Amino acid sequence: MQKIPLSFAKSGMILARDVFRGDTPVGMPVCGKGSELTNALITRFEQMDVKSITVEGHPVWEEGDRSLNDYLRELDNRFAKTIQEPHNAVLHCVYKEYLIKAMEGYSGQQPE
Amino acid sequence: MASNQSDLKKSIMDTKTLPTLPNVIHKLNSLSDSDSSSVQEMAKIVSSDQVLSARILRLANSPSYGFHRVSTISNAMILLGVNVVKSLALSSSIIAMMEHDSIGLWEHSLGVGSAANLIAHRLKLPECEEIATAGLLHDIGKVIIKLKCSDVDKEIQLRVTTRQIYSLEAEREVLDTDHAEIGGWLAKSWFLPDKLSEPISFHHDVEKSCNNRVKTAVIHLADVLIKSSGFGDSGDDFVPSLQNIAWDILKLDKQLLDELVYELEDKLIEVKNFSFEMLSN
Numbered sequence: 001m002q003k004i005p006l007s008f009a010k011s012g013m014i015l016a017r018d019v020f021r022g023d024t025p026v027g028m029p030v031c032g033k034g035s036e037l038t039n040a041l042i043t044r045f046e047q048m049d050v051k052s053i054t055v056e057g058h059p060v061w062e063e064g065d066r067s068l069n070d071y072l073r074e075l076d077n078r079f080a081k082t083i084q085e086p087h088n089a090v091l092h093c094v095y096k097e098y099l100i101k102a103m104e105g106y107s108g109q110q111p112e
Numbered sequence: 113m114a115s116n117q118s119d120l121k122k123s124i125m126d127t128k129t130l131p132t133l134p135n136v137i138h139k140l141n142s143l144s145d146s147d148s149s150s151v152q153e154m155a156k157i158v159s160s161d162q163v164l165s166a167r168i169l170r171l172a173n174s175p176s177y178g179f180h181r182v183s184t185i186s187n188a189m190i191l192l193g194v195n196v197v198k199s200l201a202l203s204s205s206i207i208a209m210m211e212h213d214s215i216g217l218w219e220h221s222l223g224v225g226s227a228a229n230l231i232a233h234r235l236k237l238p239e240c241e242e243i244a245t246a247g248l249l250h251d252i253g254k255v256i257i258k259l260k261c262s263d264v265d266k267e268i269q270l271r272v273t274t275r276q277i278y279s280l281e282a283e284r285e286v287l288d289t290d291h292a293e294i295g296g297w298l299a300k301s302w303f304l305p306d307k308l309s310e311p312i313s314f315h316h317d318v319e320k321s322c323n324n325r326v327k328t329a330v331i332h333l334a335d336v337l338i339k340s341s342g343f344g345d346s347g348d349d350f351v352p353s354l355q356n357i358a359w360d361i362l363k364l365d366k367q368l369l370d371e372l373v374y375e376l377e378d379k380l381i382e383v384k385n386f387s388f389e390m391l392s393n
């Protein structure tokens with residue numbers, strides 16, 4: 001999932017977190033996670049002073065953004081001292097699978 | 113740094129120069145848990161301190177606790193109970209010590225607090241809030257090292273970066289003790305209950321905990337998860353060994369870890385936002 005400024009929102013993106021009026025969880029919930037964005041919905045968010053939203057996948061790439069490979073390399077570095085130990089090997093695997101899942105399926109390139 | 117290991121250890125462990133808790137916290141701790149007159153007394157004590165009240169409410173609504181409905185101290189007493197408010201008062205005072213000049217450690221601590229709370233709920237353990245508090249406070253020993261001997265802290269950091277060792281190892285080389293022992297010591301000198309002091313003392317060596325092994329194992333796992341995730345900065349970049357004893361006590365397996373990591377990563381986005389909000393205030 002990725003947090004993006006509202007100006008980058010496009011219809012078809014899926015909300016990964018609830019959206020609140022004025023961007024704070026103390027505000028009124030406006031739209032639940034799992035909803036698909038439409039242009040009308042985006043306009044409504046603008047009117048409600050929502051500044052950023054969190055969507056599924058990783059739809060917006062900017063210069064300096066780390067790729068999946070960067071994330072996996074950093075993960076390996078963190079586990080450098082303990083990957084040989086059975087429990088840590090399991091945990092490494094859990095995180096690796098998590099990262100792959102979190103970064104995949106972002107830009108509609110992924111088949112259904 | 114002219115002094116040797118044991119002199120340094122002595123000076124760090126010197127109770128006369130340990131940071132003290134605000135007086136309100138001592139007053140709160142001296143009230144009994146059950147007496148209903150003490151609840152009112154407590155609400156009065158807490159509400160008389162504006163800064164503390166504000167901090168408690170912010171913390172209650174943090175991702176480590178996540179009680180979104182809490183908006184007043186008396187509301188907090190009713191919803192959360194006296195014990196939880198005591199924990200909140202304590203952590204909010206201690207967190208004030210690290211919030212601004214140890215941002216990495218503060219984020220690490222918030223992360224471990226949130227992870228501990230999540231694990232405790234997932235395993236349906238009693239006293240989830242106390243476990244979250246223990247998570248927030250687990251590395252308090254590092255704050256003490258930095259506060260009391262910033263030279264020593266720099267020396268430890270230097271050894272970690274040049275030799276790529278755990279900060280725990282560097283602490284032992286330089287001080288002949290480590291942040292877990294120092295933190296446990298501090299907890300005792302503040303008369304914190306066992307259920308907080310044991311996880312602080314033994315989160316790197318679960319086996320040594322006698323009375324609170326489950327809580328200690330939760331904090332150990334929470335720390336390992338946050339280090340795996342790379343969230344915050346606790347002094348080095350290496351994931352510690354996930355200890356056998358913790359694995360067994362918590363009955364871990366891959367599927368459970370899958371679920372925990374998925375939920376945790378989701379929550380860490382909130383933690384990051386929360387930390388950012390607190391710092392920009």
Ligand SMILES: [Fe+2]
Pocket residue numbers: 250251291292315316335
């Ligand atoms: Fe630690």
Ligand SMILES: [Fe+2]
Pocket residue numbers: 220224250251335346
């Ligand atoms: Fe830690």
